Amino acid sequence: MIVSEKIVHLAEEAERALAEHFARIDRVSFENTQRVMDSFREHRVCDAMFQSGSGYGYDDRGRDVLDEIWADVMGAEAALVRHSIVSGTHALTIGLFGILRPGDVMYSVAGKPYDTLEEVIGLTGNAGDGSLRDFGVDYAQTDLNEDGSFRFDEIGDKLRTMGKKIKMVFVQRSKGYLNRKTLSVAEIGELVKFVRSISPEVFVVVDNCYGEFVETVEPCAVGADLVIGSLIKNPGGGMAESGGYLAGTKRAVELASYRLTSVGIGAEVGASLGQNKLMYKGLFYAPHTTAQALKTAHLAAYIFEKLGYCVEPHWNEERHDIIQTVITGSAELLCAFCRGIQEGSPVDAFVTPEPWAMPGYSDQVIMAAGAFTQGSSIELSADGPLRPPYTAFFQGGLTYESGRIGIMAAAQRMIDV
Ligand SMILES: *Cc1c(COP(=O)(O)O)cnc(C)c1O
Numbered sequence: 211m212i213v214s215e216k217i218v219h220l221a222e223e224a225e226r227a228l229a230e231h232f233a234r235i236d237r238v239s240f241e242n243t244q245r246v247m248d249s250f251r252e253h254r255v256c257d258a259m260f261q262s263g264s265g266y267g268y269d270d271r272g273r274d275v276l277d278e279i280w281a282d283v284m285g286a287e288a289a290l291v292r293h294s295i296v297s298g299t300h301a302l303t304i305g306l307f308g309i310l311r312p313g314d315v316m317y318s319v320a321g322k323p324y325d326t327l328e329e330v331i332g333l334t335g336n337a338g339d340g341s342l343r344d345f346g347v348d349y350a351q352t353d354l355n356e357d358g359s360f361r362f363d364e365i366g367d368k369l370r371t372m373g374k375k376i377k378m379v380f381v382q383r384s385k386g387y388l389n390r391k392t393l394s395v396a397e398i399g400e401l402v403k404f405v406r407s408i409s410p411e412v413f414v415v416v417d418n419c420y421g422e423f424v425e426t427v428e429p430c431a432v433g434a435d436l437v438i439g440s441l442i443k444n445p446g447g448g449m450a451e452s453g454g455y456l457a458g459t460k461r462a463v464e465l466a467s468y469r470l471t472s473v474g475i476g477a478e479v480g481a482s483l484g485q486n487k488l489m490y491k492g493l494f495y496a497p498h499t500t501a502q503a504l505k506t507a508h509l510a511a512y513i514f515e516k517l518g519y520c521v522e523p524h525w526n527e528e529r530h531d532i533i534q535t536v537i538t539g540s541a542e543l544l545c546a547f548c549r550g551i552q553e554g555s556p557v558d559a560f561v562t563p564e565p566w567a568m569p570g571y572s573d574q575v576i577m578a579a580g581a582f583t584q585g586s587s588i589e590l591s592a593d594g595p596l597r598p599p600y601t602a603f604f605q606g607g608l609t610y611e612s613g614r615i616g617i618m619a620a621a622q623r624m625i626d627v
Pocket of ligand 1: 297298299300324326382384385386417419420440
């Protein structure tokens with residue numbers, strides 16, 4: 211790959227400017243690694259836990275202990291971690307259907323949830339397909355303020371006027387495909403306190419995708435009832451081959467487990483099929499891998515900001531997830547960006563990404579992913595819906611070195627347009 215002198219110098223300049231941020235990221239990674247390793251030691255993780263289970267999967271010690279470790283690491287009472295959860299959307303669906311009943315209201319307080327949840331909730335899609343709406347669950351929403359903070363007044367009014375109908379307050383931590391700020395764990399903690407002061411019974415559920423291990427605490431530790439994410443993002447550490455997790459209070463996790471398998475059976479079955487070791491190894495790596503992705507994001511923010519693009523977060527801002535957005539301003543530049551990322555990937559570097567109508571998304575999407583695990587976005591990957599302002603969302607980088615290569619390639623491709 212040929213990258214101009216300009217980009218090489220820009221990357222070097224960025225690293226000098228980012229030294230303090232990188233040091234802080236390393237400290238967070240150290241603290242999170244310590245928390246993971248303390249839990250491994252306390253739970254006496256050993257080789258026998260990596261054995262493959264089949265059939266019903268009764269008494270799979272590796273699976274059960276991994277759930278306990280996840281609960282610890284997340285600051286939760288209980289957790290469910292399964293390779294058989296096919297995606298983040300699936301994990302979220304399990305949590306939503308596990309808790310909500312006919313007549314209940316799901317109340318999203320951080321604006322519109324992630325695109326793929328629209329059909330799950332019943333905001334789009336066909337009546338009769340089995341969305342929450344089909345089952346008589348209503349949906350209410352409050353957007354964030356212009357500055358990205360919660361609208362506490364409106365949230366308070368809704369909770370008071372709708373009362374017990376609101377069974378769940380739903381918060382998406384990360385920006386997803388929206389041009390907004392990502393919420394910090396501290397902000398989510400404030401929200402939980404506020405919600406509890408009005409409606410102590412409500413379940414606070416957090417879509418934690420892309421937020422894991424970016425800070426030293428997770429939303430469960432500040433009172434969320436259920437926190438949900440994907441193992442092919444941060445917490446799988448680039449090792450887990452598939453899967454998702456739900457962590458939270460005993461009751462919330464139990465309800466989710468009844469939806470995952472069957473009422474009454476819950477988390478006690480489910481063959482591990484040889485996936486335990488990769489999930490353990492993934493959790494072990496996750497704080498470090500997340501740090502690699504964060505450094506890559508900072509680097510990109512610096513480079514693209516210097517090239518004149520609007521980026522979020524800014525290069526010198528502290529982050530609450532691993533996503534970096536670059537507003538490219540045109541379909542052509544968005545595609546160039548994604549093509550550069552693809553070229554700078556370890557797998558499929560020779561292919562050219564094209565926009566397509568992806569199932570579950572309402573606009574055409576272009577994606578770049580040269581990943582060892584299909585669709586893994588803790589690996590360097592980029593995507594963007596083809597709608598103004600043509601924002602590229604990118605994330606990941608299993609190693610900072612490879613992330614740096616991908617970012618330099620993307621910058622070069624955009625200069626070449
Ligand atoms: C990725 C993501 C999801 C959905 O995860 P998939 O694995 O793509 O189904 C949901 N919410 C947010 C914020 C995400 O980033």
